[in-house]
Amino acid sequence: MREIKIKYTYSNGKDFMHKDFTIDEIEQGCQFDEICDTPLLKDYFFVTRSLYTGLKDKNGVEIYEGDIVKFDPSVQPLDGMPQDGEVGVIKYVLNSFVVIPQNDCNINYNIDELGDWVVIGNIYENKELIGAQNE
Template sequence: MREIKFEVWDPNAERMYKNIGIDKIGHYDDPYGDPIREEEPLIIRQYTGLKDKNGKEIYEGDVVEFDRSVHGINGHREVEFKGGAFGIRPMNQVDEELWWASVWNMNCKVIGNIYEHPHLLEGDEA
């Protein structure tokens, strides 16, 4: 059974809150005691239950880098939840066909996320 964890991105404060608890009515609990603004738009990122090749946890919205071509995919890709599973966001037809190969079958490394580092995906069509 995988561990359920969340991070919350606050675009107004430009801050990522880590290890956040979310109760059944949508209140956020920061274990470090920092106040979290509970108005929209907050973006919830869920832990995939997977780790990269260096043991770093992979969250939805992370940008992963492939060291070499794996299944025809290389470069930087965004991790997303689609069709009941986590995988990489397609950037071209090759990615679309291989989406189900997913990050757990590949040698990848988390290099950032789309919220704090959107530039990581700019111009990456490889």
């Protein structure tokens, strides 16, 4: 069974703060402001929560819904696979996590089958990496 985690994102309009919680921590009543020093939250507001996919990128970074990823194959991509350097956004569609490429919203890649993605940002802090169509 995959680990269920949720990443909460807060911002003060300029900087972002993230905190991951496991489902066990949430069920036990842990709150973001109870774990972090409360003064850190002054002037910060809730932005979003993102579900952990249960997967890590090729560098061991956990992949969350809303992450921006780049395809970095260890071997030459085959036909039907993303191209080297292709950028997309992780979304939850029809009961699975997929990568929706920045260039073509009519295609998506199942991230369970492809392990050569690298997290390069997220849609909240790095909108410039994906363009307006994925906002």
